[in-house]
Amino acid sequence: MADEHPLQGVEALLFDVFGTVVDWRGSVTKEMGLLNPDLPNEDWDQFAGEWREGYYTRTAQIAQGTGGPTNVDVLHREILDSLLEETRWKHLAEKWNEEKRQEVTLVWHRLGGWPDTTKGLYELKKQAIIATLSNGNARLLVDMAKFADLPWDIVFSGDILGSYKPNPKMYLGAAERLSLPPEKCAMVAAHLRDLRAAASFGLKTIFVRRPTEETAETRSQAKDKKGGGEVDVVVDSFNELVEILNRR
């Protein structure tokens, strides 16, 4: 008897966005350079990394119930302000007024996809419902989809589902609104933490190796369950996922 396909019965693919669908680090670094031609010597790659780190910390706190904004624009702005107050970046504080800080915060709306992203999503959309399941806010995800040509069937965001991953409201809320049991949904992410949470609530899991996400060791060691690993499927690109789904 043939083995059951690891994504048998999956009707919806729920995508983590930052890092999985779009290259946040490369995009923020590039956009910060474009926005700040007067500051040619700043290490925007480092700046992007610290900004992102603050975001991880704050969303994790809020997901655990500490309270705080579920709109990522507001959160990105708070973290930007704290970077400018307390850290090696404080020399930028006097250069950036209110208007400039708002402008800088919106770089997170202009993130570009990985090379396989747009073509892959158009193909996947023929095979399943494709949805964001992101801590980003709805407007940010809509702007990004227009900017990077991401043809989502539906957008699930922190401010639509009222929390942040890894809170169960996110994973189970998306499944419920798609009228699907969790096992008919697969989480697609470049981060094992996200996939572990998804699996704990009954979703299938698809790990995508992305060059700037997780460590090189984690990426190379990631295995599917058949190979003794913890996720249902491991891929290097969305194109590879299209092929795997075609074999169902």
Add this chain to the structure above:
Amino acid sequence: MADEHPLQGVEALLFDVFGTVVDWRGSVTKEMGLLNPDLPNEDWDQFAGEWREGYYTRTAQIAQGTGGPTNVDVLHREILDSLLEETRWKHLAEKWNEEKRQEVTLVWHRLGGWPDTTKGLYELKKQAIIATLSNGNARLLVDMAKFADLPWDIVFSGDILGSYKPNPKMYLGAAERLSLPPEKCAMVAAHLRDLRAAASFGLKTIFVRRPTEETAETRSQAKDKKGGGEVDVVVDSFNELVEILNRR
């Protein structure tokens, strides 16, 4: 000085779906015929109208706070059951078992667009954010978008915003999630009731004349504010709306 364009500043178009984007009456009539070749003499057009009437009544009650399902699949099924229990359609009750009733309920997921719908939405998507603002549930709207090729940027539904139109949670909830003040959103609908509610919460209003919605008299007498009417814009098709937006 030139008059201000009636849609000046509008960044998002929020679409009523049933009747405005899709021809629910024609589609349900056709799908019911296809599903029931053994019942060639039923008046499915009449059946569709009564089913829809029950939906109007129930959603209006729930929007006022009476309690009840905010998932339209559940609601459509309840109304179907009551049609089969109490009305001229009760001869169908014994013919349709549980499985058949579920199948029949899903005809509302397979509604086709008006002739101008798909092309018009693809053009409008270049000019603004295009979103549903429908009492339909999210899954129904996603299925319908795939079936009829409706390229929504984002889906707002009864089960996402937690109520039904004309409750303010719907209009203001959509604007909030798009990070827009109400006046930068325009409601697009073939129903004046919907547009009156939208206007009362500060949204701009676009009336679309559709052959089976409102009465012939209401359609022919609808005027924009410049012409002494109550809505911001009146159009016969989405293509006409594209042209009007191009003149901004």
